[in-house]
Amino acid sequence: MKTIERLLLENKAWAQEHLAVDPGFLSKLAIERTCEIFWIGCSDSRVHADEITNSEPGRIFVHRNIANSVISTDINLLSALEYAVDELRVRHIVVCGHYECGGVRAALRKAHPGQSLLNKWLKHIKDTYRLHRAELDALATDRERQHRLVELNVIEQIHNLSQTSTIQRAWAGRQGPELHGWVYGLEDGIIREIAHLDAESPLDPLYEFDLGGGL
Amino acid sequence: MKPFERLLLENKAWAEEKHLQEPEFFERMSQDQKPDFLWIGCADSRVPAEIIVNAQPGEIFVHRNIANQVITTDFNSLSVLQYAVDVLKVDHVIVCGHYNCGGVKAALNKQNANLVLVNKWLMHLKDIYRLHQKDIEGFHTDKDKANRLVELNVIEQVRKLTHTSIIQQAWREENRPVLHGWVYALEDGKIKQLIMLPPDSPIESIYQYTDALTS
Numbered sequence: 001m002k003t004i005e006r007l008l009l010e011n012k013a014w015a016q017e018h019l020a021v022d023p024g025f026l027s028k029l030a031i032e033r034t035c036e037i038f039w040i041g042c043s044d045s046r047v048h049a050d051e052i053t054n055s056e057p058g059r060i061f062v063h064r065n066i067a068n069s070v071i072s073t074d075i076n077l078l079s080a081l082e083y084a085v086d087e088l089r090v091r092h093i094v095v096c097g098h099y100e101c102g103g104v105r106a107a108l109r110k111a112h113p114g115q116s117l118l119n120k121w122l123k124h125i126k127d128t129y130r131l132h133r134a135e136l137d138a139l140a141t142d143r144e145r146q147h148r149l150v151e152l153n154v155i156e157q158i159h160n161l162s163q164t165s166t167i168q169r170a171w172a173g174r175q176g177p178e179l180h181g182w183v184y185g186l187e188d189g190i191i192r193e194i195a196h197l198d199a200e201s202p203l204d205p206l207y208e209f210d211l212g213g214g215l
Numbered sequence: 216m217k218p219f220e221r222l223l224l225e226n227k228a229w230a231e232e233k234h235l236q237e238p239e240f241f242e243r244m245s246q247d248q249k250p251d252f253l254w255i256g257c258a259d260s261r262v263p264a265e266i267i268v269n270a271q272p273g274e275i276f277v278h279r280n281i282a283n284q285v286i287t288t289d290f291n292s293l294s295v296l297q298y299a300v301d302v303l304k305v306d307h308v309i310v311c312g313h314y315n316c317g318g319v320k321a322a323l324n325k326q327n328a329n330l331v332l333v334n335k336w337l338m339h340l341k342d343i344y345r346l347h348q349k350d351i352e353g354f355h356t357d358k359d360k361a362n363r364l365v366e367l368n369v370i371e372q373v374r375k376l377t378h379t380s381i382i383q384q385a386w387r388e389e390n391r392p393v394l395h396g397w398v399y400a401l402e403d404g405k406i407k408q409l410i411m412l413p414p415d416s417p418i419e420s421i422y423q424y425t426d427a428l429t430s
Contacts, residue, residue: 011268013269018404026402026403043298044276051272065291077291079330092218102298121291186245189230189233
């Protein structure tokens with residue numbers, strides 16, 4: 001088991017190693033530069049955004065929460081989205097879920113009364129289940145249902161992104177960013193793209209902003 | 216090649232390499248996670264949590280938002296905290312800020328009228344400035360002022376953790392987790408400890424929950 005001191009020691013080792021290989025490495029990073037990808041992923045300790053994509057520091061702007069959720073009242077994620085789209089002007093937004101997601105599994109069970117905050121957060125996944133109940137209930141096993149709900153949840157979050165004023169305004173103004181729905185398999189380490197939306201994708205008129213007014 | 220295609224290719228390469236190095240790696244990863252640490256860090260692309268402390272997948276549960284904040288009305292970070300403390304039973308919670316933080320620098324400037332959501336998120340940083348105005352104004356350059364606010368922000372977020380019912384209950388009933396406030400320097404890649412609060416650290420009385428919480 002790693003102690004907290006070991007993390008700090010590992011940090012020193014990491015910094016020394018990187019400086020030995022490329023002495024300019026950190027000074028390059030100290031200068032702010034644009035990154036092209038915004039990653040919305042799960043907090044799960046097994047799904048490291050940067051590591052599983054072999055990304056060097058500076059490449060991906062990262063938000064991670066329980067079950068990679070995009071919720072229309074969540075200022076935490078929405079402000080990160082606004083910063084990524086309007087300030088960093090990222091070209092791609094990735095929502096990356098993963099099979100065996102504890103949040104999705106919990107959402108399929110009865111809620112635990114002691115976890116009052118978490119329950120509210122996971123309620124949105126229950127709503128996704130309800131929306132796709134016919135398809136999910138037709139599956140033979142709990143595991144298949146969980147896996148499919150992981151996928152449907154990712155697809156739902158991509159659509160939630162497309163329903164924000166931040167994305168709709170950016171699509172109207174600069175034809176970007178592209179939205180990608182990915183699922184990571186813990187069993188083989190491979191990411192698969194399961195959904196994709198861009199400025200050309202049709203929007204449900206119910207969720208369209210009237211951008212003509214300038215606001 | 217588009218940036219997102221490169222990520223997918225790199226992911227395949229990473230998965231193959233991991234499998235070669237340790238054939239049982241992904242089998243191990245498919246087991247439930249048992250991380251010891253919750254990391255609350257900045258979304259900044261240059262501060263990838265696990266990479267800078269050489270952590271293996273499975274070791275750190277991660278939440279990243281703009282300027283590593285813990286806000287009492289934010290269901291996103293509080294759900295992560297509840298899951299990490301009550302379900303995963305982590306022993307340590309780390310808030311890790313970094314010098315040269317874009318969010319902190321923005322909070323020291325006038326608000327950007329185009330970033331309506333980011334402004335609201337950064338308002339909490341302005342409040343920390345106001346609380347420590349004398350201390351911060353004691354520094355001469357804008358850079359030093361911003362870096363001091365980075366440190367005070369980390370300390371403040373660690374204190375805010377102690378104001379949550381989640382931490383108070385876990386301290387009282389299970390004598391964990393230890394809370395750590397760290398700051399990462401982009402220039403040399405090193406992490407510095409700013410504050411550590413073990414269970415039973417004094418909490419200002421107005422923030423204490425009544426004993427009735429423990430039931």
